[in-house]
Amino acid sequence: MSRKGFLPLGDRLSRGAPALTASGLDPLRRLWVAGAALAGRLGLSGRTLVIALPYLWLLLFFLIPFAIVLKISFSEPLIARPPYAPLVEWVEGAYLEIRLNLGNYLFLAQDSLYAAAYLNSLKIAAVSTVLCLLIGYPIAYGIARAPVTWRMPLLMLIILPFWTSFLIRVYAWIGILKQNGLLNNLLIGLGVIDQPIQFLHTDFAVYVGITYSYLPFMILPLYATLERLDPALLEAAADLGCRPFKAFLTVTLPLSLPGILAGSLLVFIPAVGEFVIPALLGGPDTLMIGRVLWNEFFNNRDWPVASAVAIALLIFLVAPIMAFQHIQSRQQKADAR
């Protein structure tokens, strides 16, 4: 191919460029430059300012509140407004008195009600997570294997209930599960039972409620990993002599593990602290820690103990939350590729 010299047209074209770069020195621009220089001297770049907006908001309204909860969990309850004693006080202006009151935590440790509530919360959340996985996996798998045109509508049907009110979805189960509710009527009508069974206000009802409410959170991450799975992998497995079910166990299941983990954490962590579902569907003996916290706060007006309960709950959840963050960031790196 030829490299025939350098035509005069080029000189004409590139002569336009210096004029363009020099054109920008109007007063407005000079002001902008001066402002930027000032901000620069203060150590503020545009970049820093952009980061600062969400950073400060979250710092003020998400992180600092936890510090306050921690602080109040160490203080003594008072009949006052607000109903707790200050942690730090100037005594007669002479010396600083710090009262670190471990009483609230001792109280939690000594009263078996709290330990039982924590354990029960973990149990209920774990069982519900497993139920979500059992019901959600076939659905996610089915959607991922469905013809492309069907996937979006099927997925929409999963998401749709999530957009309707959470409270109302829980409420729907009251009508179904109660003593003279639809389920009992149906079972009696079919002759399966003679006497209505107590469904509502039991742990069973709480399992159903949590599974029902959190199912979309399990299905969506599962679908995301299953959809990404190359169908050729299963064909390769079949080609190498692997039967479909075995191929599912040895290829599909291990490869969908990240989705299973993400979905499980997305169900488990909020379920541990769930309040609405045990309050509406659970019985008086369905102890869940979210409910205990709510009662300490609203019924007993014991803010310090409520704070201690929150801190203890948070300690339970630190490991799963960090696991969730780890999966999230790894997922994002995979998406970026």
Place this chain on the structure above:
Amino acid sequence: MTDTALPAASGAVQPNRRQTKLEPWQDPGEAPYVRIEGVSKTFGAFTAVDDVSLSIYRGELFSLLGGSGCGKTTLLRMLAGFEQPTAGHIYIDGVDMSEIPPYERPVNMMFQSYALFPHMTVEQNVAFGLHQDRVPGAEIRHRVTEALELVKLAPQRKRKPHQLSGGQRQRVALARSLVKRPKLLLLDEPLAALDRKLREETQFELVNIQEQVGITFVMVTHDQEEAMTMSSRIAVMDAGWIVQVGTPAEIYEYPQSRFVAEFIGQVNLFGGRVVEDAADHVVVAADAAGTEIEVSHAGSVPIGTRVHVAVRPEKMAIAKDPPADPRNAVQGTVDEIAYLGNASIYLIRLADGSMVRVTAPNVTRMTELPITWEDAVHVTWPAFAGVILQT
């Protein structure tokens, strides 16, 4: 590329101007248009570009050639201003670019992914850069039309990028970066996303357009063939270094290192020791290959130096009869023959087990082929064919 070897062909039009302008890097009076001085770029502990100095002249189509991770893209991004050099300076038309952000540099880039704005039409994409410079509306319309006609996309001006084929998108990207008449146009693997046939056509088209507008192009590519056919000069890069700079012919015929010899095209390398250092030639004893190699046109190399001699496969001849001169000849057996139609490639196994590759044009019909597998053959080459490599 062919014309640089044949200055007389173009000399008919503007003899003097052409000859002096053709190779500005040969002209001591010509100032470089782009000067890269001691530029390094590190990312943490990783050195992407290591103390690179380069001069690029006005109107060149300069290629940065190398494998992935050799630092070519980082160097290009430093020219565009997306990365700041850790050390060193870049001057474009005499202006230091260190403090100048990408949006104020007289440099435009054509991205490997084309990076067209998906929400804008072809026309809006091309006009975008002119709007940023507050060019008057009438002039924008005029220049956009001109640019779209240059890349033959005027009929598609109202389309959006997703309504275009890959080749059309590539041309929108080109028009968009040309329309601002930058001092320097950067092309990041401009043809990588096209299929093979389109790529060849586009190579010619791109060179034609560059000649029409006369803007200096700097192109990054990993494809040596692309670099050879399109460039005025090539800088071969490896591990952040510039290994060699030269015209395509210089790079191919006179590689200065084993890396360049092996990276560009195919080559046979014979290890040996210099035994004779005469004014017009050097002789290397290649004991493993069982021959002495005479290399003419070589500079002085001290006797005893360990070197490699590189010989291109197409400069070798293959025969069943022993040659008259025992120098520049090796013998072995035919291990493989690859028939390519216009030529055949022979792999000859030497006594020490090493392989020699010979490309022979098929001047006779293949059916009459005198040489076949397992034949004992002699491979010879003239003294001008070899190149001595000390690194």
Place this chain on the structure above:
Amino acid sequence: MSGRRWPLFSLMAFGYAFLYVPIGLLIIYSFNESRLVTVWSGWSVKWYGELFRNDQILEAAGLSLRIAAVTASLAVVIGTVAGLVLARFGRFRGRTLFTGMITAPLVMPEVITGLSLLLLFVALEQAIGWPGGRSATTITIAHVTFATAYVAVVIQSRLVGLDESIEEAAMDLGARPLKIFFVITLPIISPALVAGWLLAFTLSLDDLVIASFVSGPGSTTLPMVVFSSVRLGVTPEINALATVIVALVTTGIVTAGILLHRQDRRRQHDMQAAAAAGGRAADLARV
């Protein structure tokens, strides 16, 4: 082959039935004449009439909608900036903490978030006299805080999927960073902005627990009214309310879905046409 798929089909059918039967029953029984929700005594729309005469519910619904609209708008602004920072700003001091503050609210039990925000507002009031009691303002701030996290994740994943060289190209062509954000980035991610707004709106509209902690007298949201009346038992009015909500949401989602789907199909169609045209051009060139 298809015979082997019936176990999967039946499992899926069971799953979808599990999701939709309770909602379906709720809707059917909202048209029940009887006050006893589970005893069918004939069709009637009288509970809808009752619902629209219930000032407490209407007032609460109005407040909830207002809070949700303000929350969604603010959360989209802050969340978009946060998503941009996560996707485009690379490393900076405190990034790990920032990422943590974005993902933690996604899974944080609501009781903890609610309690901590309430204690913050109380402490702030003691220290600087603001926000001056609990009100719709404190509810909005609380909602913005957790909705921001959701919006940020939506925007971040959209930006991660967006070729960064598009923004670099704009900069290369002479646009400054701020202008690039408004002229290039925002228009391209606008569907994600709409999705983020709707998500934040729904989350705010739906929240009971956090609002209960940070609301004061006179700022009773719709979920709080529903919760207190549901605690007293099932009422047909709530069934009617549920039906109205389901109908509104379904209409909205289905419309959005059809619009998106149509747009998608058009894009696919365009691409096929372009490919075909390109193929033909190549054929002609060869001749």
